[in-house]
Amino acid sequence: MGLIDLPRDVLVSLPDYLDNIEDFTNASSSCRTLRHSFAGTHPNRIIRLAAASSRVFFRPDPWFLVAATARQVGQWGLKSQENTEALRDAFRGGIENLKELCIDVAGLTIEDIRRLHASRFETIYPVADLIDRMAGAQWYSTPDFWDGGVSDAYTVDCEPLKAVFHFAIYGELFESTLQSWLEPEKGLPRFDLATRLDYIRYCIPDWIFYLERTGLGAPQREKGPYMNEADVNNIPGWGAALRHILSCGRWNRPWAAIRQQVGPEWEEDSWRQQLWVQAAQIHGLAGLEMLVPGGEEKWRARLSDIRARVAAMEAEPEVQRFGQLRKGASDCPDLNRELFVVIGM
Known part of the structure; x- marks a missing residue:
């Protein structure tokens, strides 16, 4: 008797005994019998196999896997106050701890994994290159950088690919909260500001948080990236880097062009304009395709609806x-404003 001669109820249980997603895809592609048997594998089992391969197939680890599942985790967090507190506690444990929560409560299908693999080359890498040209090695290589070569010369601790995921994870987690403001008639649940600030402080760590310029107080040293009385000099400066990116003309000009294709801007300092700017951007991984040539066309109708809802807001x-x-x-x-509050600059 060969492997494929085993009873179907045995074959469908085989993924529980595989080591990683590579074993799963190799086995499921080996023959029709295993492909059909594995087709019903629970998404949570698939994410656990994917997590076992995250340092190979989901680089950078853990950011890619968190971005892939953060929307599900956000929806889980909104189901009850208990879940919200568990999510906040995961934030305070840092990005690795958030990944563990994602593995516990979320799931992926093989179709999800294929889509994510395609997005790496279609959107993630191109956007990372854009960020590299405004805050990374390409930016610093500009001739006469400190003597007028760029208009906003500044020292930032930026890893462009990770910055893409910092931005995308925020959108995956909190787009539904923004939608609750745009569609108040639906009474959708939402995360409060304190929850969002916890994500920024602990999952986009920055040594500057310890300067306590904002009245928030320093992050708890026993939590996540600040554990064991860590030397401030060993903490990255990712929060300030993301703040720099979101304030940079090379970032804002493409988004302004996208918005203007939908309708005219409001006054720059008006609350409607600030809300419109954020509402056009905060869409997680999928929204990044707007920065890729031709990608904005797919979002035109949705952005038009968002702009109309911003215009209809009464206060x-x-x-x-x-x-x-x-x-x-x-x-x-x-x-952008939440980063300003956390960093104080």
Whole structure:
């Protein structure tokens, strides 16, 4: 008796005994019998196999796998206050801890994995290259960098590919919260500002957080990237790097061109304009395709609807202020302003 002669109820259980996603795909592609037997594998089993291969197939690890499942985890977190607190606790444990929660409560299909693999080359790498040209090695290689070669010369600790995922994960987690503000008639659940700030402080760590410029207080040293009284000099500067990117003209000009294809801008400093800017961008991994030539066409109708909903809003969402900062952060998701609150600059 060969392997494929085993009873079907045995064959469908085989993925529980495989080591990683490579074993799964190799086995399922070896013959029709195993392909059909594996077709019903539970998505949570597939994500566990994918996690076992994350350092090979989901680089950078753990950011790629978190981005792939953060939307599911966000929806899980909104189901109850208990789940929200568990999600916040995962944030405070850092990105590795968030990955563990993703593995516990989310799932992936083989079709998801194929789509993610395609997105790496179609959108993720091109956007990472764009960021590299505004905050990475390509930016620093500009002739006369410190003597006028660029308009915004600054020292930033930027790893472009990770910056893409920092931005995308925020969108995956909190786009639904933004949607709840745009569609108030639906009474959708939402995450509060404190939850979003926890994601930024612990999953996009930065040594500058310890300067306590904002009144938030320093992150807890026993949590996540700040464990064991870590030397501040060993903590990366990813928060300030992302703040620099979101304030950079090379980032904002393409988004402005996309918005203007949908409708005219509001006054630059108006709350509607600030909300419109964020609402056009915060769509997770899928939204990155708007920055790739031709990708914005797929989003035209959706952006038109978003703009109409911004125009229909009757009042600005409440703004919370911290310490002596001139500007606070809105109850409605706004990554740039939330980074400003956390960093104080």
